[in-house]
Amino acid sequence: MPKPWATLGVDLHLEPTGPGLRRGLTDALREAVRTGRLAPGTRLPSSRALAADLGIARNTVADAYADLVAEGWLTARQGSGTRAAERRVVPPVPSSTLRPQSHRPAYDLRPGTPDLASFPRTEWLKAARRAITSAPNEALGYGDPRGRAELRTALAGYLARARGVRTDPERILVVAGFAHGLQMLGTVLRARGVRTVAVESYGLDVYEKQLTTTGLGTAPLPFDALGTNPEGLTDAGAVLLTPAHQFPMGVPLHRDRRAVVVDWARRTGGLVLEDDYDGEFRYDRQPVGALQGLDPDHVVYLGTASKSLAPGLRLAWMVLPPSLVEEVTSAKGGVETCGVLDQLTLAEFLTSGAYDRHVRASRLRYRRRRDTLVEALAAQAPAVHITGIAAGLHAVLRLPPGTEQSVVQAAAWQGLALYGLSFFRHEAAVTEPLDALVVGYGTPPDHAWAGALEALCRVLP
């Protein structure tokens, strides 16, 4: 005799009739097994008994049991009735134990991440609703490896207008972040016989590693007051640059040097990889247009939503010279890699003007932070010279010689995450080392900014 239903402790909220009845029953039983209220192995009442108990049709109960057997929540064996499945369901693990065990700093002033608290969730959801509602069915299938046409078209218009990029949608490739794009370009360059990519003396070592993984070496170019010096480019097959806003030094590539780079590319057939990571954020001067606009046949333009919206979207784009489109697309593996719903949402975001509005609001927010940073340093740390402040989400704080390491150490003790400039220096750089901090003012949420600034001033000499 099965245990009477009433004592199984399952709350059933059932509609009196219709298809809702079966679903309500199924949902309630599933929930009971999932949460363990029906322990593994528990024998359920027969469909006849439960139907009588609940005053509903026996078929409804039988159907619900069959659904749950098919889903794996229940098991049915001839002669042993229907039971809650024995399969041990892995209990949900609290997400904190899944995160890499990094000590979370009180304040994070490392550059590279925008203010995530200001991600426009409501606007993004609105755009997502429009995009998901209006997408044609075929958009949900296996798509063009270059990415959705709607997004590439919106990007072509936006990049022409806001960054002076010369392109059409056919030459744009949507990728899952700058690193993903660089990986593909590295693969193509290596296959073309390139061995070395010239890079800047200062930059992110993860990108260097990205190139190394594809079998390429990197050679740093000198850096001076006019920015990166491209005179020594002769024998590289390609060069990776941040022309609009050198990362992390914060200066634009001098106009004459822009010309030198393009001349070199034309003369040697070399390729310029233009990392335009934060081109949207200018404060005190006219925007510096993309280098790509000078020569779309020799420059690959790389842009990203990671700074203007959020890295978590994993959306970036490459504008390719026509001769590279096929090779790079094929290096992508022949299939789309970015979710189409996010792609369509970003397209909607761009064409509706929501992107511009968000960028403008962010620009204002970051500019205010920069201004308070400059003021605070002038008042509290006059020995520190601040540079690279006309644009972007970070600044360089020049320190007295020999003090960088001790300042970074002092910051760590105070729970302030900071990078010294040496963190970004290429190990083969010939440029004389400078003592400095690279301070990202994008990361802290608004409410934490004042505290972060105070903590920073405390550790400065």
Added chain:
Amino acid sequence: MPKPWATLGVDLHLEPTGPGLRRGLTDALREAVRTGRLAPGTRLPSSRALAADLGIARNTVADAYADLVAEGWLTARQGSGTRAAERRVVPPVPSSTLRPQSHRPAYDLRPGTPDLASFPRTEWLKAARRAITSAPNEALGYGDPRGRAELRTALAGYLARARGVRTDPERILVVAGFAHGLQMLGTVLRARGVRTVAVESYGLDVYEKQLTTTGLGTAPLPFDALGTNPEGLTDAGAVLLTPAHQFPMGVPLHRDRRAVVVDWARRTGGLVLEDDYDGEFRYDRQPVGALQGLDPDHVVYLGTASKSLAPGLRLAWMVLPPSLVEEVTSAKGGVETCGVLDQLTLAEFLTSGAYDRHVRASRLRYRRRRDTLVEALAAQAPAVHITGIAAGLHAVLRLPPGTEQSVVQAAAWQGLALYGLSFFRHEAAVTEPLDALVVGYGTPPDHAWAGALEALCRVLP
């Protein structure tokens, strides 16, 4: 004297006061430039003149102009006033011209894509709203390269319950599709010194190519009435199988042979790659559990949302033996590749029961189609023997010897996209060739299914 504003033809819907006024003006002007109603180079009225014309504060107009200059829609030059930007904005290209020029068939019976018309847009949007609203800020940053903990936790529970997979969230890697996962596994296997991966005699050549790209060769295993025969596995470093539902033959790997595969892996240290592409769709029998459940230390389980939801999501997952987690994660390039919003939405979809409901509804839909396919063939093409129908979204139609090519050709003439079995046969397969069609019944939308079936019966012998 500038052209009077009224003749510029810009409709302005302005709120009488407050911040909405500036935004309304900015939006209206942007739209006018974007759509060409303000032609490139057109000089705008001075901010003083426009403010007077509209009866608003001059600063509001000046601010709107400044915003649009910063966005690149307008230009401002000393002495020449404010003008609509000269930069040629690339006009939107209709998406049809961007699509690869493939002749669109009247009916598509190629396997591999589910019914995209039944993608649960409304339910997905609901889940997206919950996910986006409740996500912590840090979720929007650069994340765990394995994917979001919420999704991996939800998958661990689902896979244990529905597919008998033994795992915890730590060993799950979220990837942008099966091919993306295979590429990483190929890279790791090659780095470990593996040279050849055993594959099935029938399968998708894109996966073979994926392996070839990473430097691996493939060697086909024999196929017979019991499915793929793993006896000859001796010297391969890894084997790629579809154990639950051989693609495209549609049979499960025989129980004895499952044991042979696992024994081989234990004995030689070889790796089994289990492609569980459509494990959710079973009709006439108890689900065939994942091979991975027999030996989680030697089997990599690969699942995907491409068949159960839509390929356009670009979401798939790998369950890795503990010893492989670090290597494969590092082959992923060290960064997350899938958008976190989709990941969080899928997690919400799984835990809320919406995934189960969608799979159950889809199972019913596909099962009905399969039943009508079987009935139609029995009535109209009795010479055709249908197999592989207990599960999945496709069936194999055995044809009289020597007729496959002509049937595929006849189908093409009728606008019916179809693959013959030879399309899926490994070029080095030793199995005797069979004449057959592989008919995918997932792809057509419901309203087109009857027509597709009729067209199919017309071309069958």
